[in-house]
Amino acid sequence: MHHTRSLLRVARRLTSDPEDLVQETMLSAWRGFDQFRAGTNARAWLFRIMMNAFHARGRRARPALVPIDGHDRAGGADISIAAEVAQALDELAIEHRTVLLLGVVEGFTCQEIAEILGVPIGTVMSRLSRARESLRGRLAPRCQAKEV
């Protein structure tokens, strides 16, 4: 089905019940299809529905993972780089995680993210900057630990 893969990919990193969230999103989209304006971005429209559903229901967010200490954060030598990056992403605050997933992974522009989340574009820009900074801070110790 169109776009479910993208929606599920993001939902998995936001909530503990991602399939329920995407199912609710697709059902809402199907029921409200008349509200979709032909020629506009269907993918952004679906993500807006999903983020509204996520916030409106006070959905149980996937908790940010909190590392125990620097040593544990470095991880074992068998943990792949991709897994470390994904773990570092999961440690971010939910609003930072959200903008990174939408912008960096799904390729939405800041303007589109602002429309999806219903916040000013300046807020998106500052969240993206903080998210990247935060992620860099989390990844640096891991990389150093790997190099030792």
Add this chain to the structure above:
Amino acid sequence: MNCEDISELSPLYLSRELDALRREEFHEHLASCPACLAEMEQLAEIDARVRDAILCEDVDTASLDRRVRQSIVRPVRRWLIATSVAAAIVIALIGYRVWSAPDRTCIAAADDHQREVVAGERRVWKLDLPAIGELAGRQGISSAVLVRLAPEGFRLERGKLCHLNGRAFLHLVYSGSDGSISVFLRQREMGNPGGIRTVDAGFERVAYFDTAGVSAIIVADRNSESALRLARVAAQIL
């Protein structure tokens, strides 16, 4: 631009939203400021690592797609049940025979189209016209009509036999610049011709009709009028 501007505008730069003038100014500053250049390279590297990490994860949507389809179909049936009254049970039973069977077949056709054509699930298809024509012959359908069925801008791409709701159909895929259309054909043993009817099944629009000798189901994207347009043409040819 100064270093502060670079820091502030970096999200718009990385998402390629800066207009040409500001982008040029941005590049000019990077060319003259090693610290900002290193910073931007690092941020771009972090973005690349995030993209690689998340996009390489396996995302299986098969069960979710089934759940979504069921949740879309179920409310329609619930509404029908709710509006039925006891006195109409007999009528409902008759209605079930004439309505529900083709409806279920249409949902199955839309599901096949979605999985096998849109999502590209691996199946064995006949790709050349003689082989597809032979399959059509087994369904009692003249191979001559297969090419004539292609709407303007579309061509017959592939075909195979399939089962919808327990009945064998010839599944043809016509492709064009506007996407792909699935046509499901089956020989009828008897019956009267019926008009063209349409049903929306998730993101697909399904048009179906019976001629004196053939049952036809046409599935296309819900946003397009292709299904109905092709059904009108096909009803004349078949």
